[in-house]
Amino acid sequence: MAIKYNGVRESKPNRVNDGYGSGKDLAEKFKGGCLKRADRSFSQGLQCQEINGMQAVVSIEDSVLIAHAPQGCTGCVSMMADGYKVGQIHRHVDHVKNPRIFVTNLDQKSVVFGGEQRLRDTVKKAVERYNPKLVFIFTSCASGIIGDDIDAISESLRSEYPDQVIVPIHCEGFKSKVCASGFDATFQAINKYILKGEKADRQENLVNLFAPTTISYRDQQEMERMLGLLGLEVNYVPFYSSYEKIKRIPQAAASTAICKVFADEFMIELEQDYGIPFSHTVMPIGLRNTDKWFMGIAKLVGKEEEAQKIIDAEHKRIEPLVEQIREKLKGKRIFICGGTGRSFAAAALVSDFGMELVGLQTPTYDADAQIDIEYLNERQKDYVVDIANMEPFEQANMLRKLKPDCFLGVPTSAHKLGIPTTHVLDGKRPTLGYDGLIYLGNKMIDQLSNPGFNRNLAAHTKLPYKDSWYEQDAFKFITAN
Amino acid sequence: MSSIVQNPRGGCVLSGISATLGAMKGFCPVFHAGPGCTMQTSAATTAANELGGVMVPCSNMLEKEVVFGGIEKLRTTVAGALEVMDAEIFVILNGCTSGVIGDDVESVANEFREKGEKVYAIDTPGFQGNTELGYEVTWNNLITQVIEKRERNEKLVNLFGLIPGLDKFYRGNLEELSRILRRLGLEVNNFFVDGQGVENVLSSSGAALNIIVHPWLFEGPAKKYEEKFGVPYIRVAGLPIGDTDTTAFVRQVAEALNLDKKLVDEVIADEQDYLYRYLEHGTGILGWKRLAVVGDSNSVIGMTRYLSNDYSLIPKLAIVTEPLFRDSDKERITERLSSLTYCDAPDIHFISDQFDIDGVIRSGKYDDVTLFLGSSNDREAASYLDTMFYEVTFPITSRFIFNKTVAGYRGALSLIEDLFSNL
Numbered sequence: 001m002a003i004k005y006n007g008v009r010e011s012k013p014n015r016v017n018d019g020y021g022s023g024k025d026l027a028e029k030f031k032g033g034c035l036k037r038a039d040r041s042f043s044q045g046l047q048c049q050e051i052n053g054m055q056a057v058v059s060i061e062d063s064v065l066i067a068h069a070p071q072g073c074t075g076c077v078s079m080m081a082d083g084y085k086v087g088q089i090h091r092h093v094d095h096v097k098n099p100r101i102f103v104t105n106l107d108q109k110s111v112v113f114g115g116e117q118r119l120r121d122t123v124k125k126a127v128e129r130y131n132p133k134l135v136f137i138f139t140s141c142a143s144g145i146i147g148d149d150i151d152a153i154s155e156s157l158r159s160e161y162p163d164q165v166i167v168p169i170h171c172e173g174f175k176s177k178v179c180a181s182g183f184d185a186t187f188q189a190i191n192k193y194i195l196k197g198e199k200a201d202r203q204e205n206l207v208n209l210f211a212p213t214t215i216s217y218r219d220q221q222e223m224e225r226m227l228g229l230l231g232l233e234v235n236y237v238p239f240y241s242s243y244e245k246i247k248r249i250p251q252a253a254a255s256t257a258i259c260k261v262f263a264d265e266f267m268i269e270l271e272q273d274y275g276i277p278f279s280h281t282v283m284p285i286g287l288r289n290t291d292k293w294f295m296g297i298a299k300l301v302g303k304e305e306e307a308q309k310i311i312d313a314e315h316k317r318i319e320p321l322v323e324q325i326r327e328k329l330k331g332k333r334i335f336i337c338g339g340t341g342r343s344f345a346a347a348a349l350v351s352d353f354g355m356e357l358v359g360l361q362t363p364t365y366d367a368d369a370q371i372d373i374e375y376l377n378e379r380q381k382d383y384v385v386d387i388a389n390m391e392p393f394e395q396a397n398m399l400r401k402l403k404p405d406c407f408l409g410v411p412t413s414a415h416k417l418g419i420p421t422t423h424v425l426d427g428k429r430p431t432l433g434y435d436g437l438i439y440l441g442n443k444m445i446d447q448l449s450n451p452g453f454n455r456n457l458a459a460h461t462k463l464p465y466k467d468s469w470y471e472q473d474a475f476k477f478i479t480a481n
Numbered sequence: 482m483s484s485i486v487q488n489p490r491g492g493c494v495l496s497g498i499s500a501t502l503g504a505m506k507g508f509c510p511v512f513h514a515g516p517g518c519t520m521q522t523s524a525a526t527t528a529a530n531e532l533g534g535v536m537v538p539c540s541n542m543l544e545k546e547v548v549f550g551g552i553e554k555l556r557t558t559v560a561g562a563l564e565v566m567d568a569e570i571f572v573i574l575n576g577c578t579s580g581v582i583g584d585d586v587e588s589v590a591n592e593f594r595e596k597g598e599k600v601y602a603i604d605t606p607g608f609q610g611n612t613e614l615g616y617e618v619t620w621n622n623l624i625t626q627v628i629e630k631r632e633r634n635e636k637l638v639n640l641f642g643l644i645p646g647l648d649k650f651y652r653g654n655l656e657e658l659s660r661i662l663r664r665l666g667l668e669v670n671n672f673f674v675d676g677q678g679v680e681n682v683l684s685s686s687g688a689a690l691n692i693i694v695h696p697w698l699f700e701g702p703a704k705k706y707e708e709k710f711g712v713p714y715i716r717v718a719g720l721p722i723g724d725t726d727t728t729a730f731v732r733q734v735a736e737a738l739n740l741d742k743k744l745v746d747e748v749i750a751d752e753q754d755y756l757y758r759y760l761e762h763g764t765g766i767l768g769w770k771r772l773a774v775v776g777d778s779n780s781v782i783g784m785t786r787y788l789s790n791d792y793s794l795i796p797k798l799a800i801v802t803e804p805l806f807r808d809s810d811k812e813r814i815t816e817r818l819s820s821l822t823y824c825d826a827p828d829i830h831f832i833s834d835q836f837d838i839d840g841v842i843r844s845g846k847y848d849d850v851t852l853f854l855g856s857s858n859d860r861e862a863a864s865y866l867d868t869m870f871y872e873v874t875f876p877i878t879s880r881f882i883f884n885k886t887v888a889g890y891r892g893a894l895s896l897i898e899d900l901f902s903n904l
Contacts, residue, residue, distance in 0.1 A: 042561020045539040048517020070577060070608040071483065072493025072518070075525030081488075082857070082878040095864045098488055098835065105483040106608050111581055122485045129487075129836050141515045142577040142608050145547060173515035174547050174578050390535045393565050412536070464509070464532055466567045477561055 004272075005265060007170070007185045009178040010037075015366040017177050019387040020475045023357075026365065026385050027373045035365065042477040046389050048173030051076040052182030053138055054101075055213050057190075059084045061242040062133040064100040064126040068119050068150060069140030074103045083213050086428055087240060090217035102126055106142050115148050120157065127161050133243040134194070135161075136186075137168045144172030165243070167193045177389065178364060180261040180339075183212075187266035190238075190246060197273055200250040207297060208255040208276070209234045210263035218430035223258065223284070226294060226433065229310055230303045250274045254300035256293070257281040258432065260341030260368065283345040285424070286352060286437035287318060314434045322352060325441035330354035332448065335402060337361040337395060337409030338424060344372035346408050346424045346440075351379040353441055358402045361409070363389040386475070396463050397474035406448055418458030420447035483610070483804075488835035488858050490777075490802055490875055491647055492525025493607035497615015498574055499523070503532040504645035506678025509568035511600075512539035513555045513586050514576020518607065526612055526646030526875075538562040542578045551579055555589050563598055569679045570627065573602040580606020601626050613698060613803055616644045620702035623682055630710055631687035638662060638734070639670045639688045639712070641703070642695030647777065649877045653886030654720065658694065661731060661889055664748045665740055686710040690737055694720060694730075696778045696817060697810035713737070719782025719817050723791040723893035724753055726783065752890045759894050766901050770852035772827070773798035775838060775859045776874020778805075780887075782817045784854055784873065787893060789824045796827035798847050802856075802874075804833050842866065852900070871903045 010017060014030075018038040021029065029035040054065055054077040067073050081099050088096045102125070104110075104118040123135060137150055150168040157166050169189045171182045191197075209223060224234045235241075235248050249255075255270055255278040257263040267278035279296030282289045291311050298307030333356045336346050343362045350357060357380045362369060365387045373385070384402070386394055396413045407414035411421035422443045425431050431439055491497075495514070499522050502508040509532060512519050516539070523533035540558040542551045555573065562571055571593075573586045586602040593600035603622045610618075620641070640658060643651040655671040662669050670681040670688065691706055691714035693699045703714040715737045721730035728749050735745040772794045774781045778801045788794040799818050805811055811831055819826035828846070832838050839862035841847075853863045853870045857878040863870040872879050873887065873896075885899075886892035 041557035042565065043539060043541055043558065045512060045519025045535050045537045046516035046541050047520050047535075048515060051517055051520065070493045071486070071489045071491070071611055072496055072521055072525060072607045074489055075492045075496060075521035075523070076517075078489070078876060079524040079878075081876075085857070085878070095861060098858055098861050100487065101489075102485065102487050103489055105485055105489075107483040108609055111577075111608055118485060125485060125487075140577070142581060145578065145581045173517040174543050177516060177541065177543060179517070392536055462567075464536060464567055465565055469565045 005184070007181060007188050008176045009181045009184065009364070010176060012366070015364060016387055017364055017389065018478055019365065020478060021385055022382045023360075023373055023377050023380065023385055024382055027370060027377055030365065030370050036480065039479050040391070040477050041479050044391055044393060046177060047179035049176050049179050049182030049185060050138055050140060050171045050173050052179045053169050053171035053186045054182075055080050056183050056186040057136050057238055058099045059087060059213065059240050060134060060238055060246070063243070064102060064130055064132045064135055066102045066104065066119070066122050066126060066135065066137045067140060068104045068106070068115060068137055068143040068148065070106045070142055071103050073140045074101055077101055080213060083427055087217060091240065100126070100130055100132070106140070111142060111146055114146060115143055116153055119148065119150070119153055123157050123161070123166070127164055132164060135164050135166045137166065139168075139170050139172050141173045144174070165194055179389070183262055184265045187263065188269070191266070191269055191273065194243070194246055195250055195274075198250065199274055202253060203233075203251045204253050205231055205233050205301075206235055206248070206252045207232050207301070208249050208252045208270075209236050210255065210257040210266065211236060211239050212259050212262045213239055214425055214427040215239065215258055216427055216429055216431070219258075219432040222430065222433045222435075226310070227297065230298055230301065230306055232297075232301065250276070252276055254278060254297060256297045259283055259339075260344075261339055261364075281341075283341045284432055284436075285345050285440070286349040287315065287322070287434065288348055288352065289345055290314075290434050290436075318434045318437065321438050322441070325438070325445065326352075326354050328445050329441065329448075331356060332405040333358045333402075335359040335399060335404040335407050335414070335419075337407070340364045340369065342424050343409075344369065347376050348372070349437060349440060350408070351376065352437070356381065357383045358404050359384040359386070359398050361386045361388050361390075361395060363387070393465055393469065394474045396465060397470055397472070400470045401474070406444055408444070413463055415454045416457050416461045416463050418451070418455045420444075420451040420454060422447050486834050490833070490856065490858065491612035492522055493612070494605050494610040494615040494618060495574055495576060495607040496522035496525040497612035497644065497647075498603055498605065498619045499533070499537065500526040500612070500645045500647070501616050501619040502572055503537070504673045505682065506676060507569040508532075508679065509562060509566045509571050510537055511559055511562050511571055511573050512537055512576060513551060513558070513573055513579045513584060514539060514542060514607075515578040516541040516543070518576045526644075538566060542576070547578060547582055550582065551584050552589060555584065555586065556592075559589065559593055559600060563593075563600075569599060571598070571600045573600065575602075575604050575606045577607045580608065611804065612644065612647050617699060617701055620699070621705060624702060624705045624709060628683060628686050628710075631684055633689065634668065634684070634687045635689045636666065637668045637670065637684065637688040638690045638692055638738075639685045640672075640692050640694065641699050642693045642717075642779065644698075645673055647875050648779065649875055649882050650885055650887050653882070653884040654888035654892065656884060657886040657889035657891050658721075661727065661748075661752070662734065665731070665735065665745060667738075686712065688712050690715065690734070692717060692734060694779070696782055696814050697805065697807070718813055719786065720779045720888050722783045722787035722888055722896065724756055724890070725790045725822065726786055727889050727893070728753070756890045756893060763897055767792075767794070767852065767897070769793070771795045771797050771850050773842070773847055773850040773853045773855070775800040775802060775842075775855035777801070777803050778814050780874045782814065783888070784896070785818055785827065786821065787896070790822045791893065792897070794852065796821070796824055797850050798830075798841070799827045800830045800832055800838055800841060802833055802838065805831055838862070869903060871900060
């Protein structure tokens with residue numbers, strides 16, 4: 001098993017994380033190989049890959065998570081504990097559990113003298129307390145720079161704790177601007193230390209369904225129901241899964257994922273190492289995307305005919321509803337901000353509603369994004385694309401100038417500018433599948449018809465930017481690298 | 482000094498600094514740190530500040546900066562922040578990354594100050610401590626770098642001790658404590674509510690008294706205020722909740738400032754009247770419970786004392802969860818939890834590690850506890866006891882809190898309301 005990719009997303013050629021342009025410009029530049037890497041001379045805080053790395057495995061049964069880090073690096077995973085607990089409540093767990101998160105709590109002394117002993121002591125404690133099947137060890141900026149060799153330490157711990165699988169994960173924040181690199185780092189470690197390249201007997205009706213934490217239980221059930229209609233059994237990993245479910249991954253006949261940025265790199269590895277084919281991921285929301293997602297997996301298992309029947313029936317059910325929504329949303333100008341997968345999924349959706357896309361923020365632009373942009377360019381007039389991992393100051397500037405009728409995405413800026421806001425996903429409620437289109441459409445109609453809260457907020461609150469900022473070029477801090 | 486911990490309550494020193502600065506109007510933290518630190522620190526305290534998370538300017542140091550130094554990236558970040566962010570004072574904070582490689586953040590702050598910009602640096606990288614320390618470090622730095630001596634205002638007091646986010650009720654609590662102090666004719670710098678910020682920080686050196694509402698925090702900064710500006714301090718060792726402790730709080734302040742006795746007596750009598758006109762309808766609405774409280778020392782003292790002294794619940798267990806490094810602090814906390822009007826002291830533990838906390842809760846010794854107050858971390862262990870459970874200490878993930886107070890006279894009422902709603 002050779003690892004060909006280092007887990008850092010920007011190391012892939014033709015992938016850009018900073019930049020801007022109109023949809024048409026970017027598509028042309030990318031086609032001509034002229035879309036170059038850029039940088040920002042001023043920026044707001046990003047999300048680091050350690051957050052995503054921990055998030056990927058936080059809900060796995062019989063596991064402990066060890067952050068080889070100062071205490072602060074468990075900030076976000078403490079908050080993820082909330083999502084994990086809500087997920088347990090939805091799954092009717094009796095005694096809702098905390099995730100078992102340890103921090104080695106590197107301090108001044110360990111920064112000078114190394115943190116190896118702390119890590120060994122932490123693993124010892126974790127094993128004594130929970131006798132877990134899996135011990136995930138995450139690096140941090142601090143442990144990375146001081147040079148603690150977690151691979152070597154893990155190797156020697158393996159002989160000490162033969163009943164545990166010890167999985168070191170290299171996810172130092174400073175290594176990547178793209179937090180999704182943390183997913184890759186974690187999956188690579190899962191492959192290397194849990195699956196270990198060992199091929200398993202194929203179970204012909206088994207598919208791996210990779211899903212991130214933001215997917216609600218209702219959505220999981222809906223995806224499982226749909227795949228069940230094709231006679232498929234779903235191995236839902238890694239959320240709310242277990243060591244045993246992870247070990248089953250190589251038995252699957254095919255893989256698919258719910259989120260574009262979550263497991264695509266891992267599925268490539270699974271194909272290379274275990275011969276498991278995968279369907280190219282689109283986030284299954286709405287007609288086009290759900291068709292594509294469903295047919296993608298059906299093709300892999302030779303069930304196209306069955307799938308087409310289901311798709312036809314669903315279209316018959318959904319299309320009249322879409323038409324009703326279209327009546328109300330047609331021509332409304334919309335701005336979209338989200339992760340790469342969500343942004344484009346949402347942009348495609350609003351096109352189905354006849355809405356006019358005026359702006360889009362996406363953390364990454366690559367060959368995948370190009371496919372989506374080309375699709376959008378056929379359906380939309382020109383629109384602004386900001387290649388940004390959030391950067392709310394740029395967003396606020398664009399929103400003030402573009403004055404969209406509504407906003408889709410994380411609403412922390414748009415609501416104070418008085419724009420009706422909704423989000424494409426809701427980790428606690430159903431949003432996916434064919435019905436996802438209807439949920440989303442209705443949510444937007446609701447907000448457009450009743451925008452009082454945001455309108456009032458705009459009258460009485462202010463974003464933390466100077467007034468002069470709104471008069472400047474939103475992209476003035478984007479610099480050629 | 483730090484130790485390995487399971488499910489820590491709070492974040493690194495940086496989280497305390499940025500929560501404190503971000504909660505004050507006119508301040509803008511600028512992180513010189515790896516990507517992720519602004520989010521991790523905000524999530525760690527869930528302070529819900531205007532300037533938290535992805536809103537905070539950050540140099541987002543990558544491998545290049547780690548290898549070659551990140552000073553140039555910091556320069557352009559500060560320059561951009563000055564152009565974009567609407568703030569008066571900008572404070573550069575050091576993440577682990579810049580701390581380990583040793584970027585000289587103070588020299589960058591100096592460069593900008595020489596150009597007339599109000600840019601300062603707090604050179605305390607994340608690995609140097611926890612959120613509580615961050616609150617103290619912020620004030621230490623404001624005192625040495627930003628605050629200048631002002632003329633004494635005999636009516637002005639500064640209120641310290643409630644850490645934004647780590648006390649989930651800090652806004653409501655500050656509002657209530659300020660309300661009471663204002664009734665005594667005082668002006669109050671609480672720094673985080675009533676639109677307060679830079680001007681209050683600057684005027685704090687002219688205050689007649691520093692009031693620390695916390696059993697151990699802020700000793701260092703309080704001494705600095707005393708030495709540099711001649712502001713004396715009193716310590717209110719535990720959040721005052723309900724008649725007994727809030728009245729004692731009022732009398733402690735009145736004595737320190739030598740306030741008019743008649744006015745003080747009138748205010749107390751009036752507040753008591755207000756409180757008891759409601760409490761008289763609250764007899765036994767919670768049943769007659771045996772109580773356990775788990776969380777930060779300020780809340781554990783406040784809630785244990787209130788519900789025991791004023792509401793006749795029987796305290797069985799108190800677990801103080803923040804790490805404490807001085808024996809004298811533990812003794813002070815123990816004394817406060819033991820000196821109850823009628824009751825015997827509960828069992829008192831000092832534990833930060835969740836596994837050990839769970840172990841005490843499920844030890845079998847506390848199966849008779851019927852009202853359990855703690856954090857969302859403690860819900861799991863409490864679910865094995867036949868008890869009602871309510872989240873009142875950090876972290877709280879099952880409630881959303883704007884301005885709810887659990888302090889003072891008014892907070893005594895809202896706490897009982899909440900507890901009943903959760904029966």
